[in-house]
Amino acid sequence: MSTDTDAPKPLAANEGIKTASNFLRGTIAEELKDTSTGAISEDNQQLTKFHGLYLQDDRDVRIERRRAKLEKAFSFMLRVRLPGGRCSAAQWLxxxxLADEQANGSLRLTTRQTFQFHGILKGNLKPLIKGMHATLLDSIAACGDVNRNIMAPANPERSPAHAAMYDHAKNLSDYALPKTRAYHEIWLDDELVAGGEPEVEPLYGPTYLPRKFKVGFAIPPSNDVDVYSQDLGYIGIVENGQLVGYNVTMGGGLGMSHGNEQTHPRLADLVGFITCDQVNAVGAAVIATQRDYGDRTNRKHARLKYTIEDRGIDWFKAEVEKRSGVTFGPAREFAFTTIQDPHGWHECADGTWFYGLHILSGRIKDRDGWLMKTALREVAEIHTGDFRLTPTQNVTISGVTAEGKAAIEAILAKYGLDKENERSPLRLNAMSCVALPTCGLALAESERVLPEVIERFEAVLESAGLSDDAISLRMTGCPNGCARPYLAEIGFVGKAPGKYALYIGAKYNGSRLNRMISPKCTIDEALEMLTPIINRYAKERSEGEEFGDFCERVILPADATFHSVGTVEATA
Structure with a gap:
């Protein structure tokens, strides 16, 4: 006799939307023509994510518009697909x-090495996407239940191994793209060919993945991409200067929900070693296994990390080996020591130079006395190489010739950007998400308050004699973790207006998660809690001990008692 618990769970609503969408078309094209509203329907809001778009509104003016009986101040955010963060000077221009003509005038560099446009009105979407297309850029699969923008170390020119890794990342990105023509029909006015073969998605199927999927490539000793946070990670193994293959990691992911103990950040498992020619086969097998076994009934339980937790890494590894025809070898030795981007001028193996420029929170715009957007435009107008976006929301001016170096230096100095890299290591490592006013998920400020948070912690560090210490501080407006706060030595995660869950103790190199020391505190309370810890670190740390390791060793024993405000004391 069957019971209620034997009955299959109903699928999540998004699964029905995808099934009925005709390979991500829905009624997007029809709704774009509706000028009576700046919004689109809820179903199409889910589908446009696959096209790289999110519907948002300006939350700063919600109450004012409601009182005036106006609809919300709707606009769209568009995310560019940019594998490894590579952008030519012509594309930059x-x-x-387009940011000036079709969006809010700024460009935002993301923590996945790409651009976001904000403030795009509905009628400006097609002109913006057509403008991108003309320079061979698109936003296909930048969001949605598919493989998203693939991360890789910036500046492939640094070595032959870096160059080979970029090629592998770009090839996997192209291989894992959805094959539907919906994007081209809706945004570029391509016509659906009548009488052709039925459309298929050979990798994804008609309902794509249960949830988003993220891939990152890293080359030790730098873990700039936070490879353990990725669903699928490739750690490059270099021997005699050549890339010989990859250690593969599976099952990372940082998103969670406050108050839901079934959701949590998770670091990926190290599975084993593969050769360079096996990258795509393993990638496709991991994606397909998650496609077939991921949870389609509960989107909060739908990421690969939960599939692996439920079924076990040994089962998942065996399934990937069966589907790919690849047998993993023993993992090769490697070591990560840093996450920080290289700033300033660096010479590459091919004789060119690159300049790493720090950009706090990745926001490129002009403001009074600080014309960063204008400066980078002037660089692009004379630059013969590329721009590379980094995993820490910075940019590098890459492929600079010896002849072009002086001219670029002059532009940076003219606008004061040459001083930006002289900031504290705390600031150079810091990251934040966009949060308010546009992100609909934000519970608290992030980008807008980060400068104040950094300044206040800089004062504490200076007082403790730690101004030169590279401590990672990251902040997000909600627990989804876009700025990877759970891998920060100090992490702020938005809980409510002006309130944050506070975390400390991650390993600086990204190989250990932090732990929560306060479920809800203000920035003032966080400073009150952390100041004595920072002072203890200055006085009691071991030689070479990093802040996160000190917190894990001294401040975060299993029997610690944490106070919402004040010091953190270990019980006897």
Missing amino acids: VLDK
């Missing part, structure tokens, strides 16, 4: 112009 087009994106710069």
